[in-house]
Amino acid sequence: MPIHEKSLIRPENLVEHEELVIDGVDVSGHWSTFIEGRSVPDYNEDLQEEIAALGGGENIHRCWQCGSCTNACTVNAINPDFNPRFWIYLIRMGLEEELVRDREIIWQCVSCNKCTYACPRDVNPEGVMKATAHWLELKGYTETKPSMVFDEEFSHQVFETGKIEEAKVLQKFFKRTNQPLTQPWLIQLVSGLVKRFPVFYLMKLGFATVFHPRTRNWDRSRDAIKEYVDERNAEIHKALKLDAKGAD
Amino acid sequence: MSSKPVLVVGGGPAGLSAARALADAGQKVVLVDKEDRLGGAPILSGYAKLVPSHEWAKDAIGGMVSGVEGHDMVEVKTETRVDKFEGDPGNFVATLSDGSKVEASATILATGFTHFDSVNKPEWGFGTYPDVVTTTQVEQMLSSGAGVKCPSDGREPDRVAILLCVGSRDRQIGREWCSKICCTVSANLAMEIREQLPNCNVYIYYMDIRTFGLYEGEYYWASQEEHKVKYIKARIAEVTGDGKRLLVKGEDTLVKRPISIPFDMVVHAVGMDPNVDNMTLGAVFNVDLNKYGYIGKPSTYAHMSETSRPGVFVAGAATGPETIDDSIAQGKAAAMAALISANSTVREAAE
Numbered sequence: 173m174p175i176h177e178k179s180l181i182r183p184e185n186l187v188e189h190e191e192l193v194i195d196g197v198d199v200s201g202h203w204s205t206f207i208e209g210r211s212v213p214d215y216n217e218d219l220q221e222e223i224a225a226l227g228g229g230e231n232i233h234r235c236w237q238c239g240s241c242t243n244a245c246t247v248n249a250i251n252p253d254f255n256p257r258f259w260i261y262l263i264r265m266g267l268e269e270e271l272v273r274d275r276e277i278i279w280q281c282v283s284c285n286k287c288t289y290a291c292p293r294d295v296n297p298e299g300v301m302k303a304t305a306h307w308l309e310l311k312g313y314t315e316t317k318p319s320m321v322f323d324e325e326f327s328h329q330v331f332e333t334g335k336i337e338e339a340k341v342l343q344k345f346f347k348r349t350n351q352p353l354t355q356p357w358l359i360q361l362v363s364g365l366v367k368r369f370p371v372f373y374l375m376k377l378g379f380a381t382v383f384h385p386r387t388r389n390w391d392r393s394r395d396a397i398k399e400y401v402d403e404r405n406a407e408i409h410k411a412l413k414l415d416a417k418g419a420d
Numbered sequence: 421m422s423s424k425p426v427l428v429v430g431g432g433p434a435g436l437s438a439a440r441a442l443a444d445a446g447q448k449v450v451l452v453d454k455e456d457r458l459g460g461a462p463i464l465s466g467y468a469k470l471v472p473s474h475e476w477a478k479d480a481i482g483g484m485v486s487g488v489e490g491h492d493m494v495e496v497k498t499e500t501r502v503d504k505f506e507g508d509p510g511n512f513v514a515t516l517s518d519g520s521k522v523e524a525s526a527t528i529l530a531t532g533f534t535h536f537d538s539v540n541k542p543e544w545g546f547g548t549y550p551d552v553v554t555t556t557q558v559e560q561m562l563s564s565g566a567g568v569k570c571p572s573d574g575r576e577p578d579r580v581a582i583l584l585c586v587g588s589r590d591r592q593i594g595r596e597w598c599s600k601i602c603c604t605v606s607a608n609l610a611m612e613i614r615e616q617l618p619n620c621n622v623y624i625y626y627m628d629i630r631t632f633g634l635y636e637g638e639y640y641w642a643s644q645e646e647h648k649v650k651y652i653k654a655r656i657a658e659v660t661g662d663g664k665r666l667l668v669k670g671e672d673t674l675v676k677r678p679i680s681i682p683f684d685m686v687v688h689a690v691g692m693d694p695n696v697d698n699m700t701l702g703a704v705f706n707v708d709l710n711k712y713g714y715i716g717k718p719s720t721y722a723h724m725s726e727t728s729r730p731g732v733f734v735a736g737a738a739t740g741p742e743t744i745d746d747s748i749a750q751g752k753a754a755a756m757a758a759l760i761s762a763n764s765t766v767r768e769a770a771e
Contacts, residue, residue: 211669211678217579217621220648233645237674261674265650270677 175205185210215266218413223263225411226306228299235260241287241297253277256287256297259304271304275313279305310412318349331397334387337380422762425450425495426755427514427524429502429701432460433744434736435530436484437751438758443493447759450522451488452500454697458485460532461737462744468562468612470744471604472638477563481744505705509731509761510768525762526731528754529715530747531701533692533737536587536595544583544688545659551666552659552686555582555602558609568613568620570685577620577684580613581668582606583656584626588691588741597712599691600741604631606689607639610649623650623683625670654679659686692741705732714740725754733757 178186185208191200198204223229239257247254254277262271271278281301288298308314325344329336346353366374409415428439431453439451455464459481462470467477488494497516504515505527512524538546538554545552550572561568570577584606588599603626610622629651631640643649656670665682672679694713695701702709708728710716715738718728725733735754736747 209678209680211680212672213680215621215623215650215681233648258675265652265672267672267675267677270675 175207181207182210184208212267212270216268217266219266219268219271220264222412223300223303223307225408226303228296228301229303229307230299231293231295232260232263232300232303234293235264235295236293237261238292240290240292241295244286244290246282246284246286247280251277251280254280256281256301260295260297260300263300263304272308272313275308278308279314281305307412310408310414318345321345321348331394331401333384334390334393337384339381422447422510422525424448424510424523424525424762426758426762427452427502427512427522427527428530429453429527430460430530430532430736430738431455431458431485431488431496431498432530432532432736432747433462433481433484434532434738434742434747434751434754435460435528436481436488437748438528438530438735438755439488439494439751440484440491441752441755442759443488443491445755445759447493447762449494450497450524451494452497452502452516454499454501456499458488458496458498461535465535465556466560466563467556468559469608471601471608472635472745484748502704505732512731526733526758527705528725528751528758529701529705529707529727529732529734529738530736530751530754531695531697531715531738533694533714533741534696536599536690536693538586538688538690540593541586541590541688543658544586544656545661545666545686546688549659549661549666549686551577551661551684552688554586554688554690555605555609556690558613558687562609562612562616568616568685575684576617579683580610580620580622580685580687581666581681581683582610582622582624582687582689583659584624584629584689586688586690587693589627595691595693597691597741598630600630600632601743602689602691603629604635604639606687607631607635607643607649609687611639611643611647614647614649621648621650623652623681625652625654625656625668627653627655692737695738698738705729707732707734710740712740714738723757725750725757731761733761 175181175186187206187208188202189200193199220232224232237257242248242255242257245254245256259271259274259278278301281298283298285298288296291297309320322345325341325348326336329341343353425448426442428435428449428451431451435451436458439449442449457463462477462481469475470477470480473480489496501517502514503517505512507513510525512527514522514524516522535556538544546554551570553571558568568577569575584602587595588597588602589595606624610624613620613622629640644651652672653674654670654672656668658669660667665684666686667680668683668686669680671677698709698713698715706729708716715734716728717726717734717739719726725735727734733754735750736742
């Protein structure tokens with residue numbers, strides 16, 4: 173039978189079978205389109221603990237669903253589908269499937285922290301949004317976006333050397349995201365620099381590019397940071413039951 | 421002090437408290453109970469740890485029982501009912517079911533309530549599926565030391581659902597009252613289940629949560645924050661089974677999603693019905709019942725503990741859903757009212 177109000181049904185719940193016979197009745201093809209049930213079939217009982225294990229999500233269990241966060245939210249004013257109260261509820265009750273459905277909205281949080289100040293239970297909804305976006309990434313629900321690669325490369329350099337070199341960050345970023353280094357804006361920037369920058373600074377810049385000056389006594393700091401980062405990653409991987417490697 | 425005893429009907433928390441108060445004040449008391457022992461619902465139904473003291477019912481209420489049973493001013497008559505009750509304040513005559521008569525100056529009805537029978541909500545599976553139980557049964561599992569286990573095969577449940585408002589706030593079946601204690605009791609039970617079975621997840625399905633007063637922190641939030649009990653706003657449509665586990669169907673109203681979740685055990689948080697004997701009690705003692713079937717209290721403020729008949733007082737869950745501690749307080753209030761009534765007739769006679 174044709175379905176007249178398809179807009180009301182989630183597309184993934186509309187199912188056609190190429191060949192299906194039930195009790196001797198042929199129910200194949202478009203004229204026998206099925207609507208799958210939309211009820212939530214189970215809870216993921218670990219979901220709240222998983223989010224709480226990630227930075228920012230620690231206080232999620234305090235939420236009493238008052239909606240102050242959603243009311244205060246900058247993004248919600250523009251996109252009503254952006255609803256932190258709703259996601260906090262989904263996480264607390266373990267409705268993972270429903271949460272993952274919004275994976276392309278959750279990370280749009282602009283971190284204005286209005287919710288942080290509105291929340292009467294000190295849940296830190298902004299932190300929960302951050303933790304949830306991180307969770308979606310770690311669980312592989314969202315693809316690794318170029319900006320994440322950039323962040324990774326950036327922090328990697330800071331941890332390793334105690335400083336960043338823009339040229340090196342860009343170079344690695346473009347390489348890892350399969351983009352040519354010869355970006356028009358970059359060419360313009362560099363040629364502009366060469367033309368207008370004082371010679372002394374240009375020489376200094378060139379020297380630094382070739383010899384990579386080091387931060388003095390960085391090794392101990394690097395080791396301490398690395399130890400902490402590894403420790404946190406191990407905790408997170410354990411909490412999320414990911415294999416030893418996973419994402420950074 | 422009147423030489424005639426005060427007749428206390430019912431030996432639960434309210435009746436025990438009234439009897440003890442009167443006896444300590446030097447007033448003779450006859451305490452009758454239809455059951456074979458004193459203690460009322462907490463003892464007869466085998467409650468576990470009580471709210472808010474966390475004392476075991478058999479210790480807390482048992483202590484009250486022994487305080488009354490050993491008292492030389494109290495005559496206890498178990499397995500006894502009142503068949504007839506005649507006379508006026510100061511000069512009542514009660515005929516008991518054992519044939520004896522008691523001349524009483526006043527009487528206190530502490531006749532309590534009856535647990536709602538979950539069979540009256542067949543869509544929630546009680547009586548059909550053995551793993552659908554009531555809060556009273558879970559209390560017994562805990563108090564007997566048997567532990568929380570599915571009655572069908574004795575396995576420890578991995579996931580338990582507690583349905584609130586079973587036999588409360590339900591016009592469809594004529595229970596228009598809130599039973600007041602079930603939210604807090606359920607939160608308490610949920611914590612005890614989590615303590616006993618740390619791997620068992622407990623979900624509470626509610627329409628409103630009424631862990632009133634100081635129970636908010638110790639029960640409502642402690643159950644969520646320390647014991648990770650989940651509260652889901654959903655009125656359950658039906659409980660069915662797939663042969664192995666129970667299937668709880670309803671709508672999660674906060675997210676507008678229909679749910680159909682497997683559970684090992686479903687617990688009905690049963691409400692407090694008027695005592696099944698209230699019609700008889702009303703006729704024997706000639707007191708009015710209120711529209712819900714509890715013993716009516718004509719005055720809220722001026723005349724504490726009074727019924728529609730002078731000299732007949734009432735305390736505890738006989739008047740409506742009541743907590744144990746408030747029942748005990750009301751027992752003592754009724755004792756005071758009975759004492760005043762008994763002695764004012766003595767004074768009038770003396771003048």
